[in-house]
Amino acid sequence: MGIANLKKLEARRSALHKAHENVKTQVRVCSGTGCAALGAFEVYDALVEESKKAGLPVQVELAPCGKDKDPIFVSLTGCQGFCQIGPLVHILPEDILYTGVKVSSVKDIVGKTLADGQVIDKLLYKNPEDKKRLKGRADIPFYKGQELVALEGCGSVAADSLDSYIASGGFSSLAKALKMDPDQVIAEVEKSGLRGRGGGGFPTGRKWRSCVNATGDERFVICNGDEGDPGAFMDCCIMEGDPYRVIEGMIICAHAVGSSTGFIYVRHEYPRAVERLSLAVKTCEENGLLGTKILGSDLNFDISVARGGGAFVCGESTALMRSIEGSVGEPRAKYVRSVQRGFRDKPTVLNNVETFACVPSIINEGSDWFASRGTEKSSGTKAFCLVGKVVNTGLIEVPMGTKLRDVVFGIGGGIIDGRPFKAVQTGGPSGGCLGENYLDLPVDFDALAEAGSMMGSGGMIVMDDRTCMVDVAKYFLNFLMEESCGKCVPCREGVYQLHALLDKLSRGEGEPQDLEKIQRLGKEIQVSSLCGLGKSAPNPVLSTLKNFREEYEAHVNDKRCPAGVCRDITTFTIDPDKCTGCLVCKKACPPDAISGEKKQVHVIDQDKCTQCGACRLVCKFDAVVTS
Amino acid sequence: MNVAPAVDMDRVGAVLDRFEKGERSHLVHALQDLQSEIHYLPKEAIKAAAKYLDVPLHSAFSVATFYKAFSLVPRGETIIKVCLGTSCHIRGASVVVEDLRIGLGVGPGETTQDMKYTVEVVNCVGACALAPVVIANTRYIADVKPGTIVKIIEEG
Numbered sequence: 207m208g209i210a211n212l213k214k215l216e217a218r219r220s221a222l223h224k225a226h227e228n229v230k231t232q233v234r235v236c237s238g239t240g241c242a243a244l245g246a247f248e249v250y251d252a253l254v255e256e257s258k259k260a261g262l263p264v265q266v267e268l269a270p271c272g273k274d275k276d277p278i279f280v281s282l283t284g285c286q287g288f289c290q291i292g293p294l295v296h297i298l299p300e301d302i303l304y305t306g307v308k309v310s311s312v313k314d315i316v317g318k319t320l321a322d323g324q325v326i327d328k329l330l331y332k333n334p335e336d337k338k339r340l341k342g343r344a345d346i347p348f349y350k351g352q353e354l355v356a357l358e359g360c361g362s363v364a365a366d367s368l369d370s371y372i373a374s375g376g377f378s379s380l381a382k383a384l385k386m387d388p389d390q391v392i393a394e395v396e397k398s399g400l401r402g403r404g405g406g407g408f409p410t411g412r413k414w415r416s417c418v419n420a421t422g423d424e425r426f427v428i429c430n431g432d433e434g435d436p437g438a439f440m441d442c443c444i445m446e447g448d449p450y451r452v453i454e455g456m457i458i459c460a461h462a463v464g465s466s467t468g469f470i471y472v473r474h475e476y477p478r479a480v481e482r483l484s485l486a487v488k489t490c491e492e493n494g495l496l497g498t499k500i501l502g503s504d505l506n507f508d509i510s511v512a513r514g515g516g517a518f519v520c521g522e523s524t525a526l527m528r529s530i531e532g533s534v535g536e537p538r539a540k541y542v543r544s545v546q547r548g549f550r551d552k553p554t555v556l557n558n559v560e561t562f563a564c565v566p567s568i569i570n571e572g573s574d575w576f577a578s579r580g581t582e583k584s585s586g587t588k589a590f591c592l593v594g595k596v597v598n599t600g601l602i603e604v605p606m607g608t609k610l611r612d613v614v615f616g617i618g619g620g621i622i623d624g625r626p627f628k629a630v631q632t633g634g635p636s637g638g639c640l641g642e643n644y645l646d647l648p649v650d651f652d653a654l655a656e657a658g659s660m661m662g663s664g665g666m667i668v669m670d671d672r673t674c675m676v677d678v679a680k681y682f683l684n685f686l687m688e689e690s691c692g693k694c695v696p697c698r699e700g701v702y703q704l705h706a707l708l709d710k711l712s713r714g715e716g717e718p719q720d721l722e723k724i725q726r727l728g729k730e731i732q733v734s735s736l737c738g739l740g741k742s743a744p745n746p747v748l749s750t751l752k753n754f755r756e757e758y759e760a761h762v763n764d765k766r767c768p769a770g771v772c773r774d775i776t777t778f779t780i781d782p783d784k785c786t787g788c789l790v791c792k793k794a795c796p797p798d799a800i801s802g803e804k805k806q807v808h809v810i811d812q813d814k815c816t817q818c819g820a821c822r823l824v825c826k827f828d829a830v831v832t833s
Numbered sequence: 834m835n836v837a838p839a840v841d842m843d844r845v846g847a848v849l850d851r852f853e854k855g856e857r858s859h860l861v862h863a864l865q866d867l868q869s870e871i872h873y874l875p876k877e878a879i880k881a882a883a884k885y886l887d888v889p890l891h892s893a894f895s896v897a898t899f900y901k902a903f904s905l906v907p908r909g910e911t912i913i914k915v916c917l918g919t920s921c922h923i924r925g926a927s928v929v930v931e932d933l934r935i936g937l938g939v940g941p942g943e944t945t946q947d948m949k950y951t952v953e954v955v956n957c958v959g960a961c962a963l964a965p966v967v968i969a970n971t972r973y974i975a976d977v978k979p980g981t982i983v984k985i986i987e988e989g
Binding site: 239240242243244289290292433434435436437438439442443474475476512513514515516517518529530531532533534535591593594595599600631634665667669673678681682685689691793794795796797816818819820821823824 | 857858859860861862865888892895896899900901902903917918919920922923924925927928931932934935955956957958959960961962963964966973974975978979980
C-alpha cells in the first residue's frame with residue numbers, strides 16, 4: 207500500500223482518477239462543526255443505509271477496482287461554507303445543494319434524486335430577496351464572488367481519506383517541490399508574496415529564508431492551529447476538512463528549510479480537528495508520506511500533533527513553543543526571533559494553518575498565479591468567517607482587496623431582519639471595529655491596519671444598531687484580562703484598569719476626563735507590552751473610541767446606552783401600541799418579570815427586571831423599547 | 834460543600850505509564866490525559882505526574898493552574914459549556930448564562946450540589962453560525978432561544 211516513490215504516487219493517482227471517472231454521482235455531506243452540530247453525521251449514515259436498501263451501487267470509499275457500474279460515491283467532507291443553512295448535502299455533477307437536510311429528508315433524496323434524477327424543490331436554498339429556490343452553488347449569491355485556494359479541498363475532498371486527497375491532485379505539489387532545490391522552493395514562496403495568515407502578515411518566504419540562514423544543527427517546523435480569536439474558525443475548518451493539505455504544506459516547508467521534526471499545535475476546543483489530523487498523520491506515516499526517505503527522496507520528516515491547554519496567549523509563537531515544551535505558555539521578548547532561536551532554542555519556522563494550506567497551490571500553480579490574485583502588497587486570497595448579525599453566516603474565501611461592502615452585503619446578504627448596519631469587527635481581540643464609512647475599504651493587511659483595525663486570523667463579525675460599541679470593547683477587554691498570562695505589567699495591570707474604566711462608563715458613572723484617560727492608557731499599553739497580545743489589546747477600545755466617539759459620549763454625558771445594551775443605564779418597557787399580547791416575551795423572561803394575558807398588552811415589572819434583554823431578542827413586533 | 838471522591842491511583846498510574854518516565858515535555862499532555870480519565874485533576878494526580886515526569890511540584894501546579902482546560906475541583910456529570918465568543922455574545926449568550934443561573938442555581942465555574950451539572954463559559958467553539966451555542970458534554974445545541982436552555986438540557 208505504501209507510496210515509496212514518485213512513480214508509485216502517480217500510479218496510485220491515475221488508478222484513483224479512473225475510479226473517480228467511473229463515479230456517476232457524488233454525494234458530499236458537509237461535516238463541518240456547524241453542520242455536524244445540526245446532525246450531519248446522522249444524515250450521512252442514513253444516506254448510506256437508505257441507498258443500500260434501495261439497491262443503489264453506493265460506495266463510501268473510492269475503489270480503484272470496484273465492480274459496480276455507475277457507482278454513487280457518498281463522502282463526508284469538511285466545511286462547505288454556508289453553515290447558516292446546514293446540514294448541507296451537495297450532489298455532483300448536477301450541482302444540487304440541499305440545505306437544512308434532516309434524517310427525515312433522506313428517503314426522498316435517495317428515492318427521488320439519487321434513483322430518479324429529480325430535484326427536490328423544498329430542500330433547495332430559498333433566496334430571501336425574491337423567495338425563489340436556487341439549485342446549486344453556481345446560482346447562490348453566497349458562493350458568488352468567492353475564490354477558493356486555501357479552502358479548495360475543504361468541502362470537496364473526503365475529509366479523512368488520503369485517497370480522495372490524492373485523487374484531487376494531493377501531494378503532486380510535494381512531488382514537484384522535491385524535484386526542486388530547497389532554495390528554489392523558498393524563492394517561489396517569496397515571489398508569490400504570501401504573507402502569514404495568522405494575523406501578523408509577515409512574509410512567509412522571508413521567514414523560511416531567515417530560518418535557513420540561522421545557525422543551528424536542528425530545525426523545526428510548527429503549524430499554529432491554536433485559533434483563539436473568538437469569531438474565527440477558518441483554521442478549524444481546514445484542519446477538519448482538508449488535513450492532508452496542511453501536512454503537505456508542512457512537508458514542503460521541511461524540505462525547504464531542512465527540518466526533520468514538525469508539530470501541529472491544535473486548540474483543545476477543537477476535538478474533531480485533533481482527531482482528523484492525528485488520523486491523517488498516521489495514514490501518511492503508514493503510506494510513506496511521513497517518516498524516512500519521503501517519496502524516495504532524502505527527506506526525513508515526522509509530525510506530532512500537540513493539543514493546546516486552552517490558553518489564548520498560546521497562539522503567540524513563543525508562548526506556543528513553551529507550551530509544546532511542556533511548560534506554562536508565557537511569551538518572551540522577541541529581540542531574538544524564533545526563526546533563530548525558537549523551539550528548544552533551535553531555529554524554528556512557525557506558520558499558521560491557512561498559510562501552510564496555501565503552499566501546495568503556490569508550488570503547483572506557480573508564484574505568478576498566486577501573486578496575480580489580491581492586491582500588490584497582499585497577494586492571494588484570504589479565508590474569513592462571516593458571522594454576527596449578518597443574513598448569510600459561514601466560511602468564505604475572497605481575493606485580498608475585496609471591498610467590505612461586497613463581503614457584508616454581497617456574500618453576506620446584508621443585516622438580519624433588515625436592521626441598519628453599524629460596524630464590522632475584524633482581527634478578533636487585537637482588531638478593531640470599522641463603521642459605515644469604511645464599507646468601501648479594500649480588505650487587505652495594510653488597508654485594515656491603516657484604518658485602525660487589523661486582518662487578524664480572519665474573523666469578521668457584523669454588528670447592527672443593537673450592538674453597543676462600549677459593550678463590545680468591554681467584552682474584548684474582559685476576554686484579554688482573563689487571558690493575559692500576567693508576565694508583564696502593562697498588559698496585566700493596564701488592561702485591568704482599562705476594563706475598569708469601561709465598566710465605569712457602562713454603569714453610567716463615567717466622567718468627561720475618562721475618555722482622555724482611556725486613550726492615554728491604551729497608547730501606553732501598546733508601546734510597552736511584551737508580546738503581541740498586550741501590544742494589540744487596546745485596539746478594540748481605541749478603534750471604537752475613534753470611530754464611534756458619539757456613542758462613548760452618550761454613555762458619559764447623558765448616562766445613556768443608545769443601543770440599549772449596557773444594563774445599568776437601560777430600562778426596558780413595552781410599547782402598548784406595538785404589543786400584540788403574544789406571550790413570547792413573558793415565556794422568555796428569566797426572572798419572570800413580565801406580566802400580561804394573551805392578546806393583552808404585557809407589562810415589565812421594573813423591580814424584577816434584570817435588563818438582560820431577552821424580551822427584546824424574542825419580540826417579533828419590535829414592541830420592546832429601551833431608554 | 835461537594836466532597837471529592839477518593840482518587841483511584843491505579844488509574845492514574847495506568848495513564849502515566851503511557852508516557853516516557855522523566856520526560857518533562859510530556860507534562861501538559863499527561864495532565865490532559867489524566868483529566869479526561871478522571872474528569873478533573875485531583876492534587877494526588879498532579880503530584881504523581883510531577884514525580885513520574887521528574888518535574889518540580891511547583892512547576893506542575895503552575896502548569897495545571899495556567900491552562901483553562903484543567904480543573905482542580907471535581908466537576909458534574911454533564912459539563913455545560915456556554916460559548917461566549919464574539920458572535921454568541923452579540924446574539925445574546927449572556928441571557929443563556931442568566932437562564933442557567935436561575936434554572937440550575939449555578940453560575941459559570943460552579944457545579945450543582947447533586948454533582949449533575951457544571952456550568953462553564955468558553956471563548957468560541959468555532960460554530961459561530963449557530964450562535965448562541967451551548968455544548969452539553971459532546972452535544973451541540975444551536976441557536977439557543979431565551980428561556981429554553983434548562984428544559985433542553987434536562988430533557989437530554
